[in-house]
Amino acid sequence: MEIVDLDKEVEAKFLEHVYGNRLEYYFYILDWEFNREDSKFLLARDGEDIRGIMLTYKSHVAQFRGSREAVEALFPHLELRKTDIIVPLGIEDIPLRTYEPLEQHELVLMHLDKGNEKLTKTQETEEPTAEDAGAIARLMRDTLPEFWGEETGEKIRESMEKAFWLVAKDGDKIVSVGNTFFADFGSNIGVVTTHEAYRNKGYATSMVSSLVEKIFQRSDKALIHVFADNNPARHTYRKVGFSPFNSYVLIKGQRT
Numbered sequence: 072m073e074i075v076d077l078d079k080e081v082e083a084k085f086l087e088h089v090y091g092n093r094l095e096y097y098f099y100i101l102d103w104e105f106n107r108e109d110s111k112f113l114l115a116r117d118g119e120d121i122r123g124i125m126l127t128y129k130s131h132v133a134q135f136r137g138s139r140e141a142v143e144a145l146f147p148h149l150e151l152r153k154t155d156i157i158v159p160l161g162i163e164d165i166p167l168r169t170y171e172p173l174e175q176h177e178l179v180l181m182h183l184d185k186g187n188e189k190l191t192k193t194q195e196t197e198e199p200t201a202e203d204a205g206a207i208a209r210l211m212r213d214t215l216p217e218f219w220g221e222e223t224g225e226k227i228r229e230s231m232e233k234a235f236w237l238v239a240k241d242g243d244k245i246v247s248v249g250n251t252f253f254a255d256f257g258s259n260i261g262v263v264t265t266h267e268a269y270r271n272k273g274y275a276t277s278m279v280s281s282l283v284e285k286i287f288q289r290s291d292k293a294l295i296h297v298f299a300d301n302n303p304a305r306h307t308y309r310k311v312g313f314s315p316f317n318s319y320v321l322i323k324g325q326r327t
Contacts, residue, residue, distance in 0.1 A: 072144045077112035088121045094316050115141035156322045163320040170324030177299035178321050181313040185291040189312045190280040193273035196237040204228040206245045214264040247274035251282050257292035275307045
C-alpha cells in the first residue's frame with residue numbers, strides 16, 4: 072500500500088472518494104473547503120484506489136478513516152506528540168501502541184436528513200452578542216471541563232465570526248448554548264450544553280431543534296457527535312429525529 076500526499080495528481084480521486092461518503096468524511100471535506108492551509112491530508116492507495124485517509128488539523132486533532140490495513144500504513148506518519156486521535160471503532164489498538172490515552176471515549180455520529188426532523192421548541196432561543204461570549208465560555212467550562220476547561224470569552228468571540236451560535240436565557244442569565252458551522256454539504260452541531268439546574272426542562276431539545284431549523288435553511292443534512300454513554304443527550308437527539316450512522320473512538324493521547 073502506497074502513502075502519498077494530497078496533490079493535484081490525486082485531487083480528483085480524493086474528492087470523488089470523500090464526497091461519495093459525506094458523513095464518513097465530513098471533516099475531511101470541511102477542512103478541504105475551509106481550513107486547507109491548516110490541514111494535512113495523507114492517502115493510503117492500492118493502485119488507483121483510495122483505501123484510507125489521514126487528516127491532521129494543526130496539532131489539535133488527527134482523524135483516520137479506512138480499513139485496518141490503511142490505518143496501519145498511515146499511522147506511522149503521525150508525528151504529533153500530544154493530540155486528539157479519532158479512529159473507527161474496533162481499530163483503536165493501533166494508536167494505543169504508541170500513544171498513552173489520557174482520555175478515551177466512544178463517539179457516535181448521528182445524522183438527520185431534511186424532511187425527517189421532529190422539531191420541538193418549548194424554550195426561546197436567540198443569537199448572542201459579543202458581550203455574551205464570557206458567559207458562554209463559563210457555562211461550557213462548568214458543564215464539561217475536561218473538554219472545554221480552557222474556553223475563554225475571547226475564543227468564543229473569535230468563533231462567532233465563523234460559527235453560528237444560539238443561547239437560551241432565564242432572564243439575563245444564559246442557561247443553554249449551542250452552535251453549528253454552516254456548510255452546503257451538511258452542517259455539524261458542535262456544541263450543545265445546558266446548565267445543570269436547567270436540565271430536563273426542554274432547553275436541550277429546543278436548542279437542537281432551533282439549530283436544525285437554521286441548518287435546513289442552508290443544507291439538507293445535519294450531523295452531531297455524542298459520547299456513546301451520554302444517554303440523555305442521545306435521547307434528546309433521537310427526539311428531534313437524529314439516528315446513528317457510525318461509531319468511532321476518540322483518544323486524547325500523548326506519545327509514549
